Amino acid sequence: MYTRDTRSGQLQFQALPAPSVAQVHDIAERTAAHIEALLHKSGRFMDPEQAGGEALQTLLSEQPVLGSCYQAAAAGLSLLGARAGQPTLRLVHPHAGREPSGEVALCAQARGVNVHAGAAIDGRDRPRLLRLCRYIARPPLSQERLSQLPDGRLQYRMKKAWRDGTHALVFDPLSFIARLVALVPPPRFH
Numbered sequence: 302m303y304t305r306d307t308r309s310g311q312l313q314f315q316a317l318p319a320p321s322v323a324q325v326h327d328i329a330e331r332t333a334a335h336i337e338a339l340l341h342k343s344g345r346f347m348d349p350e351q352a353g354g355e356a357l358q359t360l361l362s363e364q365p366v367l368g369s370c371y372q373a374a375a376a377g378l379s380l381l382g383a384r385a386g387q388p389t390l391r392l393v394h395p396h397a398g399r400e401p402s403g404e405v406a407l408c409a410q411a412r413g414v415n416v417h418a419g420a421a422i423d424g425r426d427r428p429r430l431l432r433l434c435r436y437i438a439r440p441p442l443s444q445e446r447l448s449q450l451p452d453g454r455l456q457y458r459m460k461k462a463w464r465d466g467t468h469a470l471v472f473d474p475l476s477f478i479a480r481l482v483a484l485v486p487p488p489r490f491h
Contacts, residue, residue: 302314302315302317303315319407319418320407320418322407322409325407325408325409325416325418326409326411328409328416328418329409329410329411329414329415329416330411332411332414332416333411333412333413333414336414337412366482367482367485370479370480370482370483371483373479373483374479374480374483375483377389379472379473379476380475380476380479380480381473381475381476381478381479382472382473382474382475382476383473384473384476385476389470389471389472389476390470390471390472391467391469391470391471392456392467392468392469392470392471393465393466393467393468394462394466394468395466406419407419420433441484442457442481443460446458446459446460450471453474454471454472454473454474455471455472455473455474455477456469456470456471456472457469457470457471457472457477
């Protein structure tokens with residue numbers, strides 16, 4: 302943080318210690334509450350729990366196909382194709398997931414708001430700042446990791462294996478399109 306020297310009037314940088322995990326969680330909670338207050342104020346917030354599920358039911362009645370795509374994606378089910386209604390096919394390498402590192406990650410999530418406080422970048426370090434901006438603005442899928450299998454199904458390879466060892470997902474083409482549709486926000490949702 303910057304403080305003003307009382308004698309000279311100059312701004313001086315004061316390095317602060319790394320935040321605790323509890324402080325990162327507090328920041329995520331306060332940020333989520335602030336965003337929700339702004340959305341309530343503008344009339345754009347739709348909370349199914351507070352509205353008794355009315356907002357969700359309205360979406361499902363107005364956009365039934367979109368709603369079914371969301372529900373299938375959230376449940377990890379294939380919506381269309383030969384595996385309709387079944388879990389998405391996952392390719393798993395045993396023991397390929399990330400091993401616990403023993404480090405406490407300075408990350409928190411609160412009501413859809415993610416705070417990652419594990420890295421600090423000096424604003425004058427342009428290459429690292431550019432890399433961070435590119436990371437934040439990246440698309441949800443990498444076309445380089447998407448391939449077509451000989452039987453016509455699509456395989457999406459993960460950049461890093463999940464903790465359970467999942468390194469790729471396999472979709473029927475129509476089921477993959479339904480998953481892509483689930484990435485599109487519904488009308489009037491934040």
